[in-house]
Amino acid sequence: DPVPDTWLKMLAILRFWASKGVDGFRCDMVFMVPLEFWHWVIPQIKKYYPHIIFIGEIYDVGQYRPFLDYGCFDYLYDKVNLYDTLVGIQTHNWSAARLTGAWQTVDGIGPRMLNFLENHDEVRFGSKAYAGNPTLVLPSLVVSAMINTGPFMLYFGQEIGECATDNEGFAGDNNRTTIFDYWSYSSLRRWCDGGRWGTAALTQQEAWLRALYARVLHLCNSEKAVSQGRFFDLMYVNLHNPDLNPHHIFSFMRQYGDDVLLIAVNFDSVPADIKINIPDSAFDYMEIKEGDYEAEEMLTGMSSCKKLVRGNTFATSVPAYGAVIWKCSVQKLCVSEKSTLSES
Numbered sequence: 429d430p431v432p433d434t435w436l437k438m439l440a441i442l443r444f445w446a447s448k449g450v451d452g453f454r455c456d457m458v459f460m461v462p463l464e465f466w467h468w469v470i471p472q473i474k475k476y477y478p479h480i481i482f483i484g485e486i487y488d489v490g491q492y493r494p495f496l497d498y499g500c501f502d503y504l505y506d507k508v509n510l511y512d513t514l515v516g517i518q519t520h521n522w523s524a525a526r527l528t529g530a531w532q533t534v535d536g537i538g539p540r541m542l543n544f545l546e547n548h549d550e551v552r553f554g555s556k557a558y559a560g561n562p563t564l565v566l567p568s569l570v571v572s573a574m575i576n577t578g579p580f581m582l583y584f585g586q587e588i589g590e591c592a593t594d595n596e597g598f599a600g601d602n603n604r605t606t607i608f609d610y611w612s613y614s615s616l617r618r619w620c621d622g623g624r625w626g627t628a629a630l631t632q633q634e635a636w637l638r639a640l641y642a643r644v645l646h647l648c649n650s651e652k653a654v655s656q657g658r659f660f661d662l663m664y665v666n667l668h669n670p671d672l673n674p675h676h677i678f679s680f681m682r683q684y685g686d687d688v689l690l691i692a693v694n695f696d697s698v699p700a701d702i703k704i705n706i707p708d709s710a711f712d713y714m715e716i717k718e719g720d721y722e723a724e725e726m727l728t729g730m731s732s733c734k735k736l737v738r739g740n741t742f743a744t745s746v747p748a749y750g751a752v753i754w755k756c757s758v759q760k761l762c763v764s765e766k767s768t769l770s771e772s
Contacts, residue, residue, distance in 0.1 A: 435465055442473050452481035455501075459486050463499050470500035483542055489533055496540055503579065506541040509533050510575070514545070514568045517695050518559050524678040524695050528663050531575055538576030538659075545572055546583040548607050554591035555603035562589030562637060563749075567693035569644055570751040571678060574654050574691060580645065585616050587641035588634040647726055647753065657684030660710045671703035677746065679704050683714040686758035688736070689726075694746040703741035711738055721756040733762040 442453065458466065470482050481502040484495055489509050495501050505511075513530045516522035534541050545553050545568055554562030573580040584590070584605055590613055595601040597609030605613075618629035627635040648654050660681040666672045672679070676696035682689040694700050710716065716736055723734040734742065736756055744752050 431468075435468065438465075439469050439472060442469065443476075446473055446477040446480055450480065452483060452502075454483045454485070456485055457487075458484035458495060458499070458501070459488055459491050463494060466495065466499040466501065474500075492534065492537060496537055501540075503540050503542040505547075506534060506543055510541070510543055510572065511545070511550075514572065515558065518564075518568060523675045524693075525663055525667060525674040527571060527575070527678050528661050531659070531661065534576075539578045541576060541578045542581055543572040543575070543578060544581040544583065545569065546586045547581065548583070548605065551603035552590060552592040552605065553586065554589050555593070556591075557603040562591060563633065565637075566640065566644075566751050567678075567695050567749060569641070570691065570693050570753070573644055573648050574682065574753075575680065576659060577655055577657070580648065582641070582645075585613060585619070587638050588615050588619055588630060589637045590615050643727060651682075651687070651689065651726070651755070652684040653682040653687045653689045653755075657682045657687075657689075658714060660713060662704060662706065662710070665705040665707045669703070669705055671741065672705075673700065673702075676700065677702060681706075681710060681714065683716070686717075688714060688716055688756045690742055690744075690754045690756065691751065692744060692746050693751040694748065697748050699748050699750070700746050701743075702746060703743045705741055706736070706738075708738055711736075717758055720762040722762050723754045723756045726753040726755050727751065 445453070473480060482500070483503045483505065484499070484501040485505050485507070486492065486495060487508050492504055495504060510530045513522070513526050517524055517526070531538060545565065551557040553559050553565055553568070559565065590605070592603050592605050594611070594613065596606045596611045599606035599608055615630075615634060619625065619627075619634075621629045627638065630638070660683070662679045662681060663674060666679065667674050673696075677692060677694055677700060679690070679692040682691065690704070692702065692704065711718065718737045719735075721734050721736060722731060724731050734754060734756060736742070744754065746752050
């Protein structure tokens with residue numbers, strides 16, 4: 429008191445764009461603006477435009493909770509936590525087991541994290557500065573999109589594997605998509621295809637990759653175990669498992685109602701045959717009914733009889749730089765289990 433003049437000007441700008449029907453605001457470097465400003469301005473916009481979302485760019489995990497609670501943001505970019513961990517695994521030989529620490533850091537606020545693998549500040553996933561090949565994205569994609577119920581962000585041609593190999597304008601060859609020049613990419617132009625927007629002009633790899641992204645992100649919305657369900661990290665009982673290498677493999681479960689998803693990703697360049705320990709606490713927490721299930725691997729559509737029993741391991745193969753998402757449902761007991769139940 430008095431309210432700073434800059435605050436009033438910013439409120440007017442936000443109201444102007446809100447009146448134009450925008451969906452939301454991505455707010456730059458929010459921790460360099462007084463927290464009190466966000467606490468003051470966001471409720472005033474939402475009072476008249478409740479559908480508008482506010483997403484904050486922030487680089488201090490210690491400030492996550494204040495900016496969500498007192499600052500009134502809907503979502504925060506989880507850059508220095510989950511994103512940087514995935515980059516370390518892909519490019520610096522970090523252990524996949526470090527992902528446990530990433531979700532623990534945001535435990536309780538995970539649904540309000542905006543997860544991503546690319547944005548305008550970061551190098552493209554397929555660029556030489558990151559993975560070097562956009563087709564290696566599946567383990568990072570599955571973890572980032574499915575580790576919590578929060579949203580996942582796609583960036584400007586990511587799903588067709590844009591690698592930013594152009595040496596464009598002021599940006600130069602920096603493995604990023606320029607935000608300083610009027611520029612377009614051949615991949616995007618071919619996808620647009622003169623306004624027809626289809627895969628006809630895409631390369632075989634681009635079309636395959638787009639279908640892969642579509643499959644994973646469709647599961648995020650269609651499977652309530654992912655969009656609304658509970659999460660259980662399986663790594664603490666598998667760190668010393670001789671049938672699973674925690675340096676390359678990360679495994680977790682999602683559950684909603686009668687559906688249980690067992691997810692495993694492989695960051696290694698060779699396929700892995702693994703046996704995953706499932707602790708009693710997972711059965712108790714997720715109220716899993718023990719038995720033999722007719723399980724479906726959601727990425728390939730393959731079916732197999734899988735046993736979910738205390739003291740048993742869950743066996744599966746995971747492709748190189750791949751993932752498996754096994755869905756086990758009470759409604760799909762194996763024939764032998766159905767017979768046993770009917771006789772009893």
